[in-house]
Amino acid sequence: MDSSFDNVIERAGESANAWSALGAQQATIRPVLAGDGPILQAFVRQLSPMSRYHRFHGGVSELSPELLKRLTTIDRRHEIALIATTSSFGREVGVGEARYSNEDADPDSREFAIVVADAWQGRGLGSKLLQRLISHAQSRNVRRLYGNVLAENASMLGLAREQGFALRHHPRDSHLVRVQRTLSTDSSRFQPLQPSE
Ligand SMILES: CC(C)(COP(=O)(O)OP(=O)(O)OC[C@H]1O[C@@H](n2cnc3c(N)ncnc32)[C@H](O)[C@@H]1OP(=O)(O)O)[C@@H](O)C(=O)NCCC(=O)NCCS
Numbered sequence: 001m002d003s004s005f006d007n008v009i010e011r012a013g014e015s016a017n018a019w020s021a022l023g024a025q026q027a028t029i030r031p032v033l034a035g036d037g038p039i040l041q042a043f044v045r046q047l048s049p050m051s052r053y054h055r056f057h058g059g060v061s062e063l064s065p066e067l068l069k070r071l072t073t074i075d076r077r078h079e080i081a082l083i084a085t086t087s088s089f090g091r092e093v094g095v096g097e098a099r100y101s102n103e104d105a106d107p108d109s110r111e112f113a114i115v116v117a118d119a120w121q122g123r124g125l126g127s128k129l130l131q132r133l134i135s136h137a138q139s140r141n142v143r144r145l146y147g148n149v150l151a152e153n154a155s156m157l158g159l160a161r162e163q164g165f166a167l168r169h170h171p172r173d174s175h176l177v178r179v180q181r182t183l184s185t186d187s188s189r190f191q192p193l194q195p196s197e
Contacts, residue, residue, distance in 0.1 A: 025086050027095050027125060029132060032081035037068050040083065043094030048118045054153050055115040057176075071099075078102045079110070080136050084125055095120045098129035100137060100145060108143035114156075126159050134163065138183050146180040148173075 032040070044052065045062050052060050063071065074081050084096030095117040100110040112133050116126045137145050148170060149156045157167060160179035170176035 027084045027086045027120070029082055029084045029096075029128065032072060032074060032083050032097070032099070034072055036072050036083060039085070039092060039094050040071060040097065041068060043083075043097060043117065046117065047115065051115060051118055051121075054150055054156065055113060057148075057150060075101075080133065082129060082132055084116075084120075084129060096125050096129055098133055100133050100142075106144070110137055110142050110145055112145055112147045114147075121155070126155075127163070130159060130163050134181070134183065138185055141185045142183060143185065144180060144182055146178055148176045149179055151175055151177050 041063050044060070047055070049061075071081065079099065079101035081099035082097070083094050084098075085092045086095050087093075096115065098112065098114040100112040102109065103111040112130070114126060114129050114133070116129070134145060145165075147156070147160065147165075149160065151174075157177060157179065160181075161167065163181070165179040165181040168178045168180065170178045
């Protein structure tokens with residue numbers, strides 16, 4: 001990682017955490033920054049159609065300029081967006097992305113979404129990203145974190161169940177499962193991952 005990358009992370013005001021999958025390359029989890037449009041677009045383009053479908057629930061092959069702007073313009077009072085990156089031939093490339101935002105009239109709830117590059121799936125990165133979202137939400141006194149998951153999406157449903165989310169029918173869409181977790185906001189505070197985790 002070069003020093004300019006370090007500086008960018010510092011300007012974002014939040015720490016970056018390195019994490020290694022067992023026997024694999026190292027990934028760094030850091031906040032999404034305003035200039036991350038190209039890296040996010042490249043990340044989405046290289047996802048398999050199935051992963052894109054599970055993430056966006058539609059036939060998205062790349063991000064529209066509007067969506068790209070939305071995904072890189074973060075209102076840090078109410079939302080967080082994280083990107084996991086690794087170095088490939090000296091370039092920073094995205095291998096995972098996770099966020100929550102308040103899409104709901106309920107000010108105490110946040111909706112999350114998460115996606116991991118196909119080659120990185122099944123190695124624990126999705127768990128790390130979701131844990132980061134949960135810790136961050138707890139630190140901001142968010143009471144409920146929920147996601148709308150396609151009913152066929154066994155991986156995300158398994159991950160959500162493993163992290164203590166309850167699974168319910170979506171109130172309006174029979175193709176979706178609502179995964180929801182009530183957060184304890186009293187004692188838990190944001191704990192950055194340790195590099196060895
Ligand atoms: C869902 C997703 C984010 C999981 O990320 P991941 O990095 O593969 O997940 P992890 O390796 O951390 O796995 C964590 C847990 O999820 C569950 N899980 C993962 N893959 C699973 C599968 N195919 N079936 C059932 N459970 C599965 C398991 O409980 C697993 O724990 P274990 O490894 O101890 O068994 C990833 O598969 C993905 O990006 N899918 C496409 C996009 C998507 O579906 N996004 C959800 C929109 S909200």
